[in-house]
Amino acid sequence: MGRQMRVGRLRPRWILALAGLAAATMTVAACGGSAVRGGGGGGGDQETVKLGVLLPLSGVYAPLGEDMQQGLRLYIDEHGGKLGGRRVELVTADEGEGPQTAVPAAKKLIQQDRVVAVTGVVSSAVALGVRDLFTESKIPLVISNAGADEITGEASSDYLWRTSFANTEPNAAFGPYVADQVKGGGVYVIAADYAAGKEAMGGFKETFEAAGGKVADERYTPFGETQDFQPYLNAIQRSGAEAVYCFYAGAEAVAFVKQYEEFGLADELPLYSAGFLTEGGALDAQGDAALGIRTSLNYAPDLDNPANERFRAAYQNRFEEEPTTYAVASYDAAAVLDQALTSIDGDVTGEQIAAALGEVGEVDSPRGTWRFSETHNPVQKYYLREVRKQGAGFTNATVRELEG
Amino acid sequence: MTGAARTAARGLAARRGAAFRLTVVLLLVALPLFLGPYPISALSRILAFALLAASLDLLTGYTGLASLGHAAYFGVGAxxxxxxxxxxxxxxxxxxxxxxAAGGIAAGLTGWVAVRTHGTFFLMLTLAVGEIVHQLADSWTSLTGGSNGLVGMPPITVLPGRPLVLAGFVYWYILAIFVLCYAVLRRITASPFGRTMRGVRDNEARMRAVGYDTARVKYVVYCIAGAVAGAAGSLWVAQTRFVSPADLSFEIAALVLLAVVIGGSGSLWGPCLGAALVLLVNDTLSSYVAGRGPLLLGLAFVAAVYLLPRGFAGLRGVRVHVRTRETGP
Amino acid sequence: MIAWLDANLVSILNGVAFGLLLFTLAVGLSLIFGMMDVLNLSHGALYLVGAYAAYRVVGEAGGSLGAFLLALGVAGVLGLAAGALLAGITQPLARRGHLHQALLTLGVALVVADLLSALFGDEVHSVAAPAGLRGSVRVLGHGYPAYRLFVIGVGLVLAALVYLLVERSRAGAVIRATVADRDMVQAIGVDTRKVLVGVFAFGTLLATCGGVLGGPILGAQPGLDDTVLILGLVIVVIGGLGSVKGAFFGALLIGQIQVLGVTLLPEYASFLLFGTMALILTLRPAGLAGTAARTAAPGSSG
Structure with a gap:
């Protein structure tokens, strides 16, 4: 009898499947065209330009995404909603926590929304994962965070540009200073076990050892899974090192700094790190535990230059918090796109923008002036910063410039 | 009903079923002519993911082993x-x-431990396997590129010397392999071995009593499912041309299991539709509700559990589990 | 040996603290599974509710003992309410097997976690230890944070209470009888629905209060829910589903693995947790305290 019933019920299966197919087609068929004919990416004209923004709106990187969005929005609004004299239409897509969400989102920006350029990207895996997509679509991606050295190294492309930093740099800039501070004593090196952590430590050790520094020991902790740093802190205490150099960001930065103080290391061993350790929201959560930590970064809110004075006042006024390096890099991404678009007459293509980015000269940024290197990475200064009390909260105060 | 009439009805059903399948395939083949590159690459993703869901259905729906580690073999293949x-x-x-081959071998190496356990323990052991393989992908930097993933895969070719760059051609390749693998899975479930699988699912003790080596049956299914998951992984990278540890993360393992449950386990085509729904919600809808994707996904799960007690397959009116007993040996 | 113990004393102590914190989470998970056959995947999200309650009431700096107790109260009420609600929505699915209930609770977990992120933002927050438990004390010549000692104390008391309640009291006898034969207990005039809802609410209460207790150690941030859920699941599976003793020893074992294991085998730190679980399940497919009967439970898949 079961068979007979199936015959009777064939109809709903047809309806269900056809309805499903129709619905799927309608959801995705917003734009016409055919997928078997070639076609260029998006474009803009003299009046308007469509810009894609690929940032984490959800997940653990969302706080960075928020800072980056604020920096970008501030620049565009300061310039009357225009870049290069063209009205900007922003299309935002969610980067999520990695390539899983970000790669389809980037495809949508390029192929469906037909943007002429994209900015953003927190994760290095995402930047590398979309490299070929952008290069082949001839759409420039102006990265305003992701720091993998490869992006502007072996994997560089005519269509990838970066306004933030390469992971090695803030650490390499710090090596000679730390070597000078510990005067021959050993430094314990500890970092999160992923590409950025490895690159950061590589950069540090190179200049640190060249300046005569000694590494007491080296340890990499499971990335994103370490809640309790006590066993590592115990090993540090027993190593006889005289200082610690670390690389952590976000939740791990908070846990590491708090436990560093809880288990009594803060009083004995000075802690040095790239500035991400105490940047943005992490510093608020660390509170007192972070006092006195010295870090190296390309920006500090109290940098003394006219561009920063204006920027910081406007940022604080609008968002009621101190600007971060993440906000500055996105602000500058808008600035370089502004310069590039200004130099183009009439209709705009991604190819033209990429070429024009190569002609962008000095960028007058809140972090001080910088310019693109041959491989599209910023050539910039790094600063020694120290966590100090400021009013009811804490800040990364500039101590001095670090000589590369 | 007379025997002749029954045979005629069966023949009619088979013909209609074949016509139906042919229509669906033709529609899918025609889509790149009408749709732009973005929807087509989204469909390519869905097909690769659907094949993964179908392979998991072989394990979960037909053999009764719900796995949280299936993304591992998908990742190994990728x-x-x-x-x-x-x-x-x-x-x-x-x-x-x-x-x-790699997916099958990886499943063969890890499966013998997993198939000795049942239910929640099997779920957790496969989770452990999945996480360990994920860690390997993350830390074996010289081979896998570590957390940054593997970059620089050239466009695929099917005939020598003609790289497929356009989304539509890649889609056709993926569709062809999907249809082929799906047909193979269908044959397996319809074979005597398929009946043995369902027997293990419904009453393992009885199957053992009548002389089946049930552990061996489960192991074989586990290896087949792993191999097909590996094939799905290769379809996935044919389209993204990039692979990172995120591709074999817990998230993928959980999403594909959800696709199977939402679609209706034990029907093969249900999980494929489930995979489409899960990816559509995850990729497409979340971009319209900036940052609130997890909320939507959560609500979708809750709704699916209450509204689709047997998944999409249940909507068709076929009581998947019961039917096997009605038409049993 | 003495020297080694001395060098690692703080680590061992810390493993106990971490393990007992996880026990508060795991025992609820285990009881709910044992009593109701529900794998409650929203347990981690409920822990996070407690952690955010602590962040809101106690704050990142300062915070009196009174505020801490108030946070516990708030979390307790939320936990009981959540438990009753979850029991209500999972019970209609009781005959549909674990997978559907797990899917439902996972959906609830995603919704709760996303609402928390909408309410509190995605920033990382820390929670101050209550006044009087800040700073460190000397333990056999080593400095150790006072609050973590407090967590050890609370965890031990809790473990003893739960053990007495479930294994030795009359209420516990009813609970165990309900698990063994629901119809029989109903026949002698006990409202089994009440018993089941009670157990569920007790389990979720432990999760939210665990969140408050863990606040000063693990903070409150998006993603923490998944981390603690996975650890809790590992403990429950290692210990044997439904067993209080199993959860206790499983939690202590995982605590030590996370601390001492990392000290001894730092290169394999990221493989230790799941490696241990895989090893234990290979040797004892039903967990440390498991019995064959439990593993053969029917309806184990959708």
Whole structure:
């Protein structure tokens, strides 16, 4: 009898499947065209330009995404909603926590929304994962965070540009200073076990050892899974090192700094790190535990230059918090796109923008002036910063410039 | 009903079923002519993911083993295909076969532990396997590129020397392999071995009592499912041309299990539709509700559990589990 | 040996603290599974509710003992309410097997976690230890944070209470009888629905209060829910589903693995947790305290 019933019920299966197919087609068929004919990416004209923004709106990187969005929005609004004299239409897509969400989102920006350029990207895996997509679509991606050295190294492309930093740099800039501070004593090196952590430590050790520094020991902790740093802190205490150099960001930065103080290391061993350790929201959560930590970064809110004075006042006024390096890099991404678009007459293509980015000269940024290197990475200064009390909260105060 | 009439009805059903399948396939084949590159690459993703869901259905729906580690074999296949693409040949069928083999071997190496357990313990043990393989992908930097993933895979070729760059051609390749693998899975479930699988699911003790080596049956299914998952991994990278540890993360393992449950386990086509729904919600809808994707996904799960007690397959009116007993040996 | 113990004393102590914190989470998970056959995947999200309650009431700096107790109260009420609600929505699915209930609770977990992120933002927050438990004390010549000692104390008391309640009291006898034969207990005039809802609410209460207790150690941030859920699941599976003793020893074992294991085998730190679980399940497919009967439970898949 079961068979007979199936015959009777064939109809709903047809309806269900056809309805499903129709619905799927309608959801995705917003734009016409055919997928078997070639076609260029998006474009803009003299009046308007469509810009894609690929940032984490959800997940653990969302706080960075928020800072980056604020920096970008501030620049565009300061310039009357225009870049290069063209009205900007922003299309935002969610980067999520990695390539899983970000790669389809980037495809949508390029192929469906037909943007002429994209900015953003927190994760290095995402930047590398979309490299070929952008290069082949001839759409420039102006990265305003992701720091993998490869992006502007072996994997560089005519269509990838970066306004933030390469992971090695803030650490390499710090090596000679730390070597000078510990005067021959050993430094314990500890970092999160992923590409950025490895690159950061590589950069540090190179200049640190060249300046005569000694590494007491080296340890990499499971990335994103370490809640309790006590066993590592115990090993540090027993190593006889005289200082610690670390690389952590976000939740791990908070846990590491708090436990560093809880288990009594803060009083004995000075802690040095790239500035991400105490940047943005992490510093608020660390509170007192972070006092006195010295870090190296390309920006500090109290940098003394006219561009920063204006920027910081406007940022604080609008968002009621101190600007971060993440906000500055996105602000500058808008600035370089502004310069590039200004130099183009009439209709705009991604190819033209990429070429024009190569002609962008000095960028007058809140972090001080910088310019693109041959491989599209910023050539910039790094600063020694120290966590100090400021009013009811804490800040990364500039101590001095670090000589590369 | 007379025997002749019954045979006629059966013949009619078979013909209608075949016509139905043919129509669906023709529709899918025609889509790139009407749709732009973005929807087509989204469909390519869905097809690769649907094949993964179908392979998990073999394990979960037909054999009663819900796994949270299936993304591991998908990832092994994806890495294998990408590595071959980067270092050896862009030829997609070669990548496919290698990924199939790698997925099967990985499942063979890890499965013998897993199939000794049941229910929640099987779920957790497969989770452990999945996480360990994920960690390997993350830390074996010289092979896998570590947390940054593997970059630089060239576009695939099917015939030598003609790289498929346009989304539509890649989609056709993926569709062809999907249809082929789906047909193979169908044959397996309809074979005597398929009946044995369902027997193990419904009453393992009885199957053992009548002389089946049930552990061996489960192990074989586990290896087949792993191999097909590996093939799905190669389809996945044929389209993204990038692989990172995120591709074999817990998130993928959980999403594909959800696709099976939402679609209706034990029907093969239900999980494929489930996979489409899960990916559509995850990729497409979340971009319209900036940052609130998890909320939507959560609500979708809750709704699916209450509204689709047997998944999409249940809507069709076929009581999947019960039917097998009605028409049993 | 003495020297080694001395060098690692703080680590061992810390493993106990971490393990007992996880026990508060795991025992609820285990009881709910044992009593109701529900794998409650929203347990981690409920822990996070407690952690955010602590962040809101106690704050990142300062915070009196009174505020801490108030946070516990708030979390307790939320936990009981959540438990009753979850029991209500999972019970209609009781005959549909674990997978559907797990899917439902996972959906609830995603919704709760996303609402928390909408309410509190995605920033990382820390929670101050209550006044009087800040700073460190000397333990056999080593400095150790006072609050973590407090967590050890609370965890031990809790473990003893739960053990007495479930294994030795009359209420516990009813609970165990309900698990063994629901119809029989109903026949002698006990409202089994009440018993089941009670157990569920007790389990979720432990999760939210665990969140408050863990606040000063693990903070409150998006993603923490998944981390603690996975650890809790590992403990429950290692210990044997439904067993209080199993959860206790499983939690202590995982605590030590996370601390001492990392000290001894730092290169394999990221493989230790799941490696241990895989090893234990290979040797004892039903967990440390498991019995064959439990593993053969029917309806284990959708």
């Amino acid at each position: 890495y294998t295909a990408a590595l071959i693409g980067i270092h050896l040949t862009p030829n997609a069928p070669v990548q496919l076969l290698a990924a199939l």
